[in-house]
Amino acid sequence: MPYTFSNLIEGARPSEIRELLKYASQPGMISFGGGMPNPSSFAIEDIKQIVNDVLTVSWKYALQYGNTGGLPELREEISRMLMETEGFAADPQEIIVTSGSQQGLYALPKILANPGDIIISEAPTYIGAISSFNVNGIRTIGIPMDEFGIKTDLLEKTLEDLKRSGKKPRYIYVIPNFHNPAGYTLSLERRKHLLELSSKYGIPIVEDNPYGEIRFSGEKVPSLKKLDPTAEVTYLGTFSKVMTPGLRIGYLVSSTEVVRKVNLLKQAVALATDTLSEYIALEYLKRGIMKKQVPKTITLYRKKRDIMLSSLEECFPEGSTWSRPDGGMFIWAEVDKSIDTTAMITKALEKKVAYVSGSSFFPDGSKRNNMRLNFTFSEDDQIKEGIMRLGEVISSEMKLVKAA
Amino acid sequence: MPYTFSNLIEGARPSEIRELLKYASQPGMISFGGGMPNPSSFAIEDIKQIVNDVLTVSWKYALQYGNTGGLPELREEISRMLMETEGFAADPQEIIVTSGSQQGLYALPKILANPGDIIISEAPTYIGAISSFNVNGIRTIGIPMDEFGIKTDLLEKTLEDLKRSGKKPRYIYVIPNFHNPAGYTLSLERRKHLLELSSKYGIPIVEDNPYGEIRFSGEKVPSLKKLDPTAEVTYLGTFSKVMTPGLRIGYLVSSTEVVRKVNLLKQAVALATDTLSEYIALEYLKRGIMKKQVPKTITLYRKKRDIMLSSLEECFPEGSTWSRPDGGMFIWAEVDKSIDTTAMITKALEKKVAYVSGSSFFPDGSKRNNMRLNFTFSEDDQIKEGIMRLGEVISSEMKLVKAA
Numbered sequence: 001m002p003y004t005f006s007n008l009i010e011g012a013r014p015s016e017i018r019e020l021l022k023y024a025s026q027p028g029m030i031s032f033g034g035g036m037p038n039p040s041s042f043a044i045e046d047i048k049q050i051v052n053d054v055l056t057v058s059w060k061y062a063l064q065y066g067n068t069g070g071l072p073e074l075r076e077e078i079s080r081m082l083m084e085t086e087g088f089a090a091d092p093q094e095i096i097v098t099s100g101s102q103q104g105l106y107a108l109p110k111i112l113a114n115p116g117d118i119i120i121s122e123a124p125t126y127i128g129a130i131s132s133f134n135v136n137g138i139r140t141i142g143i144p145m146d147e148f149g150i151k152t153d154l155l156e157k158t159l160e161d162l163k164r165s166g167k168k169p170r171y172i173y174v175i176p177n178f179h180n181p182a183g184y185t186l187s188l189e190r191r192k193h194l195l196e197l198s199s200k201y202g203i204p205i206v207e208d209n210p211y212g213e214i215r216f217s218g219e220k221v222p223s224l225k226k227l228d229p230t231a232e233v234t235y236l237g238t239f240s241k242v243m244t245p246g247l248r249i250g251y252l253v254s255s256t257e258v259v260r261k262v263n264l265l266k267q268a269v270a271l272a273t274d275t276l277s278e279y280i281a282l283e284y285l286k287r288g289i290m291k292k293q294v295p296k297t298i299t300l301y302r303k304k305r306d307i308m309l310s311s312l313e314e315c316f317p318e319g320s321t322w323s324r325p326d327g328g329m330f331i332w333a334e335v336d337k338s339i340d341t342t343a344m345i346t347k348a349l350e351k352k353v354a355y356v357s358g359s360s361f362f363p364d365g366s367k368r369n370n371m372r373l374n375f376t377f378s379e380d381d382q383i384k385e386g387i388m389r390l391g392e393v394i395s396s397e398m399k400l401v402k403a404a
Numbered sequence: 405m406p407y408t409f410s411n412l413i414e415g416a417r418p419s420e421i422r423e424l425l426k427y428a429s430q431p432g433m434i435s436f437g438g439g440m441p442n443p444s445s446f447a448i449e450d451i452k453q454i455v456n457d458v459l460t461v462s463w464k465y466a467l468q469y470g471n472t473g474g475l476p477e478l479r480e481e482i483s484r485m486l487m488e489t490e491g492f493a494a495d496p497q498e499i500i501v502t503s504g505s506q507q508g509l510y511a512l513p514k515i516l517a518n519p520g521d522i523i524i525s526e527a528p529t530y531i532g533a534i535s536s537f538n539v540n541g542i543r544t545i546g547i548p549m550d551e552f553g554i555k556t557d558l559l560e561k562t563l564e565d566l567k568r569s570g571k572k573p574r575y576i577y578v579i580p581n582f583h584n585p586a587g588y589t590l591s592l593e594r595r596k597h598l599l600e601l602s603s604k605y606g607i608p609i610v611e612d613n614p615y616g617e618i619r620f621s622g623e624k625v626p627s628l629k630k631l632d633p634t635a636e637v638t639y640l641g642t643f644s645k646v647m648t649p650g651l652r653i654g655y656l657v658s659s660t661e662v663v664r665k666v667n668l669l670k671q672a673v674a675l676a677t678d679t680l681s682e683y684i685a686l687e688y689l690k691r692g693i694m695k696k697q698v699p700k701t702i703t704l705y706r707k708k709r710d711i712m713l714s715s716l717e718e719c720f721p722e723g724s725t726w727s728r729p730d731g732g733m734f735i736w737a738e739v740d741k742s743i744d745t746t747a748m749i750t751k752a753l754e755k756k757v758a759y760v761s762g763s764s765f766f767p768d769g770s771k772r773n774n775m776r777l778n779f780t781f782s783e784d785d786q787i788k789e790g791i792m793r794l795g796e797v798i799s800s801e802m803k804l805v806k807a808a
Contacts, residue, residue, distance in 0.1 A: 052452070
């Protein structure tokens with residue numbers, strides 16, 4: 001056999017993450033490690049009311065097996081929402097509800113590629129995408145980013161090189177808004193260039209947009225799917241950051257052909273999504289809670305981002321740099337080249353502060369001196385305190401390295 | 405590439421099922437087709453109370469991302485429940501919560517086998533298992549059943565033949581209690597024989613037990629996992645039939661090594677299970693609702709089984725036979741050999757009665773004259789009426805065939 005799935009699974013996620021999780025719940029620990037929304041962003045009273053109403057009126061359906069593709073009314077509401085927020089038309093038949101975005105991320109390499117095929121991503125990229133590529137036996141080529149997102153000139157060069165050697169990547173995976181982990185937003189110019197390249201080389205795009213609605217500053221940049229409705233773009237969205245992540249509701253928008261295949265795969269992987277959660281999401285949209293809640297979440301998180309940015313300015317040693325995200329949940333910091341942030345994590349945990357080291361986000365685990373800092377979960381004063389601790393850890397690590 | 409996953413997915417589920425789903429919601433349709441619990445079996449008032457309490461006390465956790473492996477307290481409660489109901493000890497570390505049983509069914513061929521490998525199942529077997537084998541590129545060998553379950557003498561012969569040709573199946577998949585679709589229960593004698601064969605040939609067993617608690621008559625037969633705690637048995641359970649199926653909570657019990665691999669795969673496939681549903685399941689167990697509700701469900705379903713059995717006696721033409729299940733949700737009927745139940749389904753749908761034809765449940769789609777009849781979802785009078793309609797459809801089909 002060319003691929004031992006059992007072994008592919010082994011490599012799916014860096015063991016460091018598991019290490020981190022063990023420590024993250026220790027008393028006094030300040031964790032910038034996870035990707036968790038702040039519970040203050042949950043519209044708990046509205047959700048309570050919704051659940052009570054659903055279990056009074058629709059319980060026979062809300063507790064029964066649902067459709068694999070998702071509640072039809074929910075797909076209609078998502079279609080309406082996408083027109084309103086993203087400005088593109090998606091027929092409910094082109095939408096499938098997924099059990100979190102991750103289910104879509106898992107399905108796509110399985111449907112659009114075969115083990116051994118190449119998929120292109122940004123470098124760094126989302127750790128859950130790396131997992132899904134790994135367990136599906138995909139060869140991932142990562143294209144570097146800067147503050148304007150994926151470097152499309154390098155992408156073009158890579159595509160040309162691959163073409164010359166007779167290889168065709170199955171798709172290009174990007175997170176255009178407030179990138180996880182990098183915090184960068186893909187510029188309009190590069191979005192257009194990316195779409196041109198997709199068309200020129202005949203390679204579909206997978207546009208992952210979990211944070212798009214959570215913008216603190218700057219102007220909205222149109223999604224790839226809106227910019228070119230004729231392009232082969234599969235769009236991934238989720239309720240995790242705009243409702244709650246515990247109710248596992250995501251969605252995938254693509255051609256009816258791709259949606260049909262995701263549906264067939266979903267029948268084998270999990271059957272329907274949690275029906276009660278689908279009903280909650282439906283009412284969350286229908287009652288306008290989403291529209292009411294998102295601005296509150298933005299205000300909450302903007303302040304946290306600002307606190308983290310000014311704390312970094314104050315506490316991180318010279319030679320460090322970081323992204324200044326216009327939205328989302330993460331800041332991406334680069335520290336002195338002498339430092340291996342993976343090796344440093346034990347020392348940070350001793351000082352009761354956690355982060356995820358940058359190497360976890362590179363398909364080849366290459367870069368050693370980055371870290372991802374989540375600013376949404378911690379309380380405001382914890383952010384200041386945590387960044388101070390982390391600054392001290394970095395400074396003393398730099399001294400150690402220089403002394404050696 | 406040896407396997408085109410995209411094509412494997414295509415074959416995952418018979419198109420007939422989709423056809424059926426289109427019709428199942430028509431007005432006046434009596435459907436014995438689905439595998440749905442009756443909403444009257446849902447403890448709606450208790451569930452409402454639980455959700456309200458959870459969203460008052462634990463909302464910060466119940467709406468947040470959960471552990472991939474499942475809520476630790478829920479795994480402890482499942483461990484306690486298994487000791488009480490099945491009489492075997494399972495450490496919480498040997499349990500992983502899955503998003504419905506189907507997630508476990510999908511994970512196992514991926515973890516324990518590679519594409520092209522052989523897995524042995526009963527014939528017929530659960531359609532969701534066939535899907536998961538198909539999309540994972542597994543070669544399934546089905547062993548015939550009779551009213552005492554899988555014919556272990558034929559299994560032995562198959563294992564011996566395979567061994568002689570140098571082939572080793574990765575595991576044996578069985579549904580020992582109130583089989584889906586066949587309704588049969590594996591006898592104690594055959595359970596022992598199956599365990600002997602597993603040990604002799606070094607082949608693990610996957611024991612799928614979704615209906616075990618729903619017994620109407622006869623004596624409980626010990627689970628394979630209880631009969632031989634030293635055997636390599638992975639046990640699959642679910643809350644779908646004893647709580648509600650819309651809250652997608654299943655569990656898998658195995659060695660810590662298998663559980664660890666399922667966990668790693670789950671990180672790529674879906675991340676955590678729906679947290680709110682986990683909290684509901686936890687309280688459902690802790691408050692003793694499960695214990696209170698299951699006897700009510702048994703009373704409800706026993707009557708439905710009895711009505712279906714006597715209606716079959718009354719309305720099905722001579723030459724038909726059917727299983728007499730001691731529990732679960734399904735009766736398996738065999739009609740005159742001249743009839744192809746797959747071809748007949750359109751006529752049944754015209755008469756507003758639905759079933760799933762038997763061929764869907766055979767890994768090779770071979771047998772043509774069976775049907776699976778669900779007796780739990782329909783109302784009592786619908787069962788009578790539906791079986792009458794179906795009897796007429798079969799009789800007129802027999803006449804047609806004979807006239808031809």
